[in-house]
Amino acid sequence: MSLLFKNLRIHQIFGANTDVGKTVLTSALVRASAAKGASVYYLKPVSTGPLDVADDEHVKRFAGHYKDKVDSTCLFRFDEPVSPHLAARLAKEQTGREVAVPSDETFANAVAHHIRQCATRVTRPSHMYVETAGGVHSPTLSGTTQLDSYRPLFLPTVLIGDSKLGGISSTISSYESLLLRGYIIDTIMLFRDEYYRNWEYLSPYFAERGVHVVALDPPPERHADRAQDIALTDKYYEKIVPSTQEGGIFDVVRHLDDCHARRLAELASMPGRTLDTIWWPFVQHGLVKSEADVNVLDSASGDFFSVYNGHHPSQPTASLSLLEPQFDGSASWWTQAVGHAHPALALAAARAAGRYGHVMFPQGTHLPALTLAERLVRDGPGKGWAARAFFSDDGSTGMEVALKMALRAFSVKHGLDAPQRKNLGILGLKGSYHGDTIGAMDACEEGVYTCEWHDAKGYWFDPPTVAIRKGKAVVSLPPAIGTLSGTADSLVDTRSLAHTYNMEERLKTPLAETYRSYIEQTLRKLQENGSPAIAALVLEPLVMGAGGMIFVDPLFQRVLIDVVRGSYDSPATRPASQWVGLPVIFDEVFVGLYRLGLQSTGPLLGVHPDISVNAKILTGGLVPLAVTMASDSIFQAFYSDKKVDALLHGHSYTAYPVGCEVANATLDVLEKLTGSEEWQVVQHKWNVPESKEARDTAVWSFWDPDFVNAISHLDTVEEVMAFGTVLSIKVKDTSGGYQSHSAQKMLESIKSGPVEDKLSSAPGGAPFGIHYRTLGDVAYFMLSLNTSAHTVRSVEGRIWAAMKNVSA
Structure with missing residues (x-):
């Protein structure tokens, strides 16, 4: 991940195109830095072409009187003067050997390792320049665009602009490509071409955007005589890097030093400023004792945060990075699906922002919203039952919409008047949570998440x-x-997880009849006691997240649905076009769209809802968006020629084009992942049959089954559960519950990365800490849907070591 050192100022050099002078201007920066007394490190990660014209050799040759202060290195060298991805392939073909082309992760690790090695040699303020190849989107060895391959390292950038014809466009385009991936661009340099005069346009253009631009004289034309060419080039460097240490190139060096100092100062100040200003959610500020308790996130990429550690009591030495990788163990409150800063999602957001911004939606349409609605209803989690999609802002507001739909549908069907409608309740489960808006709170029993205005309306099993x-x-x-x-023990052995989630088989068991009897008796008592009329069944299918990662017996939820659909209407059979009994709402905000490895929980339960809500994974964690889907029979409860009968509910950002476009991009990525070899390998470990039908209802996890089994045998563990991306560990605690700190204390050691741990490294090769959250005596961890197997094994190893030590 990102590297930042107190005494080693690093800048990465990108070019707006090939042949724009990256190496010439980088050599000038190297020479100017050395002239100012700094030790200078130059790195060319990939070089293609003959050695005598290699960029790292050029830097050494023209360091002038400062050669002793300059370390120039190349990591991957190829003879053919072509794009790196092609050079690597040609080298493999020419040797005839099975040589593996370095992956993006291997490549980033090599660059990061070299940078860290250089940092260990630094004893005073020093400079480093990492020069890329070609233009910003030139491929690296794997074929991935450079911007994405280097992104996990997140190094501050110098962009070399294009001074030739068309250079204004290529420079601005390169700048915007960098911005779309979050890069920090500290300066733009280019040659002062007196014919095209691009710098005259670009300087004010970027000044308006707060970007420093410097134009320098171009080098002389290449001389045919090699010795003469070297002499002329050396004079050129003496001119633009004068001994007076004044002028453009030294202004750049000073500016880069200032940028580095400002970044360090800002990171150092953020904890104190945060404690003075921010009111955190779900945090008791009285328990935050010092600035060291503030997690300062400098950036994020893939499954990792890059966090500042300079404010900790055990502040790293000057040779260690002030930024360290931290695994996002809660998938950022369950939103991350394909990792942070995914370029496809960022581009989708920019595309929609540029085309629409935001537009009013009532009685209108736009392509991102229409496409998303059709995908969700026809081919997504609504396939086979949903007819309409209603857009809102987030999971909680999506549930508010769902409740309005269900209560209205019930009221219309039963001809309830206004006073009767005010006293309707819902049926749910203890431990449920549907969001922090007041209406969503009222659909839950009294608990830690509710507030002073809470008015629990219903009954919870x-x-x-x-x-x-x-x-x-x-x-x-x-x-x-x-x-x-009639069992003496409250525990029922279900033989295996596969059998536990096999509804077809378990519906035939005595336990199913026990559940049915219990539910029917309870509902009769509610009616006999004159309780408020129950108007809807609201469920978090399979897993109740915020309530403590409660994995509900799916058989109970299936029987509950069957009972409410048969007990409130006659005949009990449910017409395909009409809801019966009670409207059933699935809150799939947490579990939907493959969080559990399933697109939707309906196929596993063997029933579909009348209303469902999706959010979180829907947009890959990039922007808020929720969709409430409903069957046609629910929609018809609002259909008339009277405005007052409409669903008079909406949000300023309903069907936000940016969110809809990002959601479509997320669904594209998910479609590729679900059929990927990586998923198939993991499913095979859990003995999932290969047929699509079986995969739609199979229980499996990205967590290794042997690891899950081993954790369950620890003396300190009450129980464990793994499903899809989710791992939940309940520790033994006699005073358990949400207010317990037992899980937090048990895993405290995994927060920080070990100084040396080759088996536990993030992209970039650095040992990582794990950011995690607990729900009282329950610790949970969550992966993205594309977390690498290596990262999963590393996280498992850290968890196992921490819990094993406590058990011992």
């Missing part, structure tokens, strides 16, 4: 749960069901 205990899949029955079942 205490659900049986699924977990792995000592290597066995078990269902834990709450006391009321355990008594009814």
